[in-house]
Amino acid sequence: MRWSLVVACFVMCSAQAADAPSLEPFGAPGGEPGAPWRVVGLPQQTKPFTRFSVVELDGKRALKVESELSYGNLVHPLQWSTTSAHLAWQWRIDDPIPGADLRTKSGDDTALKVCVFFDLPMDRVPFGDRQLLRFARSKTTDPVPTATVCYVWDQSLPAGTTLDNAFTRRMRYVVVRSGPQRLHQWVGEKRDVAADFLKLFADEAQGMVPITGVAIGADSDNTRSKSLGYVSGIELEP
Numbered sequence: 001m002r003w004s005l006v007v008a009c010f011v012m013c014s015a016q017a018a019d020a021p022s023l024e025p026f027g028a029p030g031g032e033p034g035a036p037w038r039v040v041g042l043p044q045q046t047k048p049f050t051r052f053s054v055v056e057l058d059g060k061r062a063l064k065v066e067s068e069l070s071y072g073n074l075v076h077p078l079q080w081s082t083t084s085a086h087l088a089w090q091w092r093i094d095d096p097i098p099g100a101d102l103r104t105k106s107g108d109d110t111a112l113k114v115c116v117f118f119d120l121p122m123d124r125v126p127f128g129d130r131q132l133l134r135f136a137r138s139k140t141t142d143p144v145p146t147a148t149v150c151y152v153w154d155q156s157l158p159a160g161t162t163l164d165n166a167f168t169r170r171m172r173y174v175v176v177r178s179g180p181q182r183l184h185q186w187v188g189e190k191r192d193v194a195a196d197f198l199k200l201f202a203d204e205a206q207g208m209v210p211i212t213g214v215a216i217g218a219d220s221d222n223t224r225s226k227s228l229g230y231v232s233g234i235e236l237e238p
């Protein structure tokens with residue numbers, strides 16, 4: 001009986017691993033990220049876009065993320081229905097945003113964030129947010145997810161802090177790293193994104209929903225500042 005259970009578990013886990021979507025590499029150093037990665041901004045954005053390029057740094061192939069009075073995300077579309085998912089990556093910040101304060105609209109900037117998009121059913125979204133989502137989607141062909149969890153390296157909020165985006169509750173933050181202590185150093189992370197989604201959207205979600213994308217971004221438009229960070233080795237797995 002024990003052996004049959006082990007075999008069944010192995011088969012199920014192997015099938016789930018085979019079904020897990022892989023994130024494509026950023027591309028060759030010295031250029032811009034390649035497809036399916038693409039830069040996405042706000043609907044009808046007029047402000048500068050955050051700049052993304054592929055570099056070699058400390059022996060790593062990395063995504064360089066430069067923000068200067070700008071906004072933008074590098075998005076990898078996906079379509080993955082799963083009950084369990086983990087996201088792993090390495091990141092470093094060289095130039096933080098001292099004036100950032102995610103609790104306010106005027107300070108809602110991030111030197112570096114890694115986000116996951118979720119397809120929360122529209123009927124679970126509050127009525128007011130639903131109308132705003134429909135309006136935003138009518139103004140762009142880029143994906144506008146119904147729910148987003150963003151992992152951020154913040155300048156001041158304590159690690160472990162969770163909060164809503166100051167502009168929209170469709171995006172909710174987890175502060176993973178805080179402060180200047182590890183600037184200019186690579187730091188590895190791994191998050192249970194399913195558990196984080198169910199915790200942050202507990203007021204709306206009845207269970208896990210499909211993952212529709214992964215994004216890396218930075219913005220400094222609200223604080224009128226600039227930032228520099230890097231991301232490497234990003235992987236999505238069961």
